[in-house]
Amino acid sequence: MVSSAPILIAPDRRLKTRCKPIDEVDDSIRRRLDEMLVTMYEAPGIGLAGPQIGDERRLVVIDVAREGDPPAPMKLVNPEVTWFSDETCLMSEGCLSIPDVYYDVKRPERVKFTYLDETGTEREQEADGLLARCIQHEIDHLNGILFIDHVSMLKRNMALTKMKKLKAQRAGKRTLRD
Numbered sequence: 001m002v003s004s005a006p007i008l009i010a011p012d013r014r015l016k017t018r019c020k021p022i023d024e025v026d027d028s029i030r031r032r033l034d035e036m037l038v039t040m041y042e043a044p045g046i047g048l049a050g051p052q053i054g055d056e057r058r059l060v061v062i063d064v065a066r067e068g069d070p071p072a073p074m075k076l077v078n079p080e081v082t083w084f085s086d087e088t089c090l091m092s093e094g095c096l097s098i099p100d101v102y103y104d105v106k107r108p109e110r111v112k113f114t115y116l117d118e119t120g121t122e123r124e125q126e127a128d129g130l131l132a133r134c135i136q137h138e139i140d141h142l143n144g145i146l147f148i149d150h151v152s153m154l155k156r157n158m159a160l161t162k163m164k165k166l167k168a169q170r171a172g173k174r175t176l177r178d
Helices: 027-042 127-144 153-170
Strands: 047-049 059-062 074-084 088-095 099-110 110-116 122-128
Touching: 027 047, 027 074, 047 127, 059 127, 074 099, 074 127, 088 127, 099 127, 099 153, 110 127, 122 127
Parallel strands: none
Antiparallel strands: 047 059, 059 074, 074 110, 088 099, 110 122
């Protein structure tokens, strides 16, 4: 049985690290992808990248199936966006590593991306809408970029201050404002 992993909360240096590519998709990588899916579903979320659980390798899981539809998990190894559309879309984003913070982020509406699937087979896919946004968000994680890096300095600082308080509360410490 696969268990979940703890999700890192920003600020954490591991969330700002550029992840390393994976040379071979083996059983240990497949187990890690399964663990990431369990973690994402339990959170709950629609995407999770390796660095969010302290794994500095280029691993991503995504499931953007609508509520009530059967799950449609994607397991991506070494994903890379190869094309962005000129059309952009502004949409609210959140992140499991920055809980309860949502900001509008402008991103390309459509993308093409490549990745290795869980068998090690290279795949190419085009995505639009929520899947395109999720792909970009998760690949940003692999490059040490958080969604709050796409908003104003004021909003970013507000989010990080909120996360520092949350981390202090979870650690059982009192904050200066308590």
